[in-house]
Amino acid sequence: MTNKKYKGYLIDLDGTIYMGNDRIPAGEAFIHRLQTAGIPYLFLTNNTTKTPRVVQKRLAEKFNIETGLETIYTASLATVDYMNELGLEKTVYIIGEDGLKEAIYEAGYKKERENPAYVVVALDSDLTYEMLALATLAIHRGAKLIGTNPDLNLPSERGLLPGAGSLVTMIEAATRVKATYIGKPEAIIAEKAVEKIGLPKEELLMVGDNYLTDIHTGIDNGIDSLLVTTGFTAPEEVPGLNPAPTHVVASLDEWEV
Incomplete structure (x- = not known):
């Protein structure tokens, strides 16, 4: 065409x-x-579950695409860029998987369960009630709520599963605080x-x-x-x-x- x-x-x-x-x-x-x-x-x-390096390796090995790391921009990286711009204290509580945690911790942010400056919520297949409780309490104490992406569902071979947006929505309901979405x-x-x-x-x-x-x-x-x-x-x-x-x-x- x-x-x-x-x-x-x-x-x-x-x-x-x-x-x-x-x-x-x-x-x-x-x-x-x-x-x-x-x-x-x-x-x-x-997708925040995989680091750019994992995405790069997967593209090369499974899909016949060799591409530079600089060509891969994830919601995790955009989240870090946004947090850096805001310039709050570099403390964070994360609900999310390794791809997100690695990006945030590599940027110099420290894990803080009680009084973090940020609560960042993404897809986390190991989610527990305690994690939701810690996030909710931190936001009540003034932490900024960030949702990495608003996707309510995640397509899978089993059908449509809960996505990151569903987890963020749950915390929004518990705190009556609207998240800043990145993705x-x-x-x-x-x-x-x-x-x-x-x-x-x-x-x-x-x-x-x-x-x-x-x-x-x-x-x-x-x-x-x-x-x-x-x-x-x-x-x-x-x-x-x-x-x-x-x-x-x-x-x-x-x-x-």
Whole structure:
């Protein structure tokens, strides 16, 4: 298909470049075309459970994509960038997995259970009631509540599981405090991704399979969007999407870079 030539791409991973543990050959070929053409891209993921290094290794070993660490920007990294900007005391209580904890602790933040400056909540498959209690009490004492992403559900082979947004919502209900959300489609991750790739918004295209997160990252933040119907948002939903994505394809093989 013919299209506007974009100078840079912000690209979702799961459902767009691969599907869980399964390959999407058109997604792999799309990245190879960008690499051959020398067009800059940034993988933009709400997944906080994996570090950029783990994401990089997985892309190379399972999906035939060799890419630099600087091309991977996770909600964990965006959370750290946001916390650094706020400049509060570097103490934090985290509900989340290793990818998030590693990013925050490597940035010099110290674990604090009683009186942290921040409570950061992400997906945590080992969640306990005590963890929720500690987070709630810390927020009552004045800690700032950050949700890494607003995804209420996590697609899996078992079906739709509770996502990070569901855990944050529970703590919001217990504290009557609204969280600051970082991940797609929020402005925080979008602005930081634009800054990182170093191109104006009008020269960028946001590519993804999820209308609610990926495509709204574009729509809500003044960036053109390309919906590929290989994942979350089904082809039959497309006619009813309002506002519509800038572009829609059934496969990334259809897209000329």
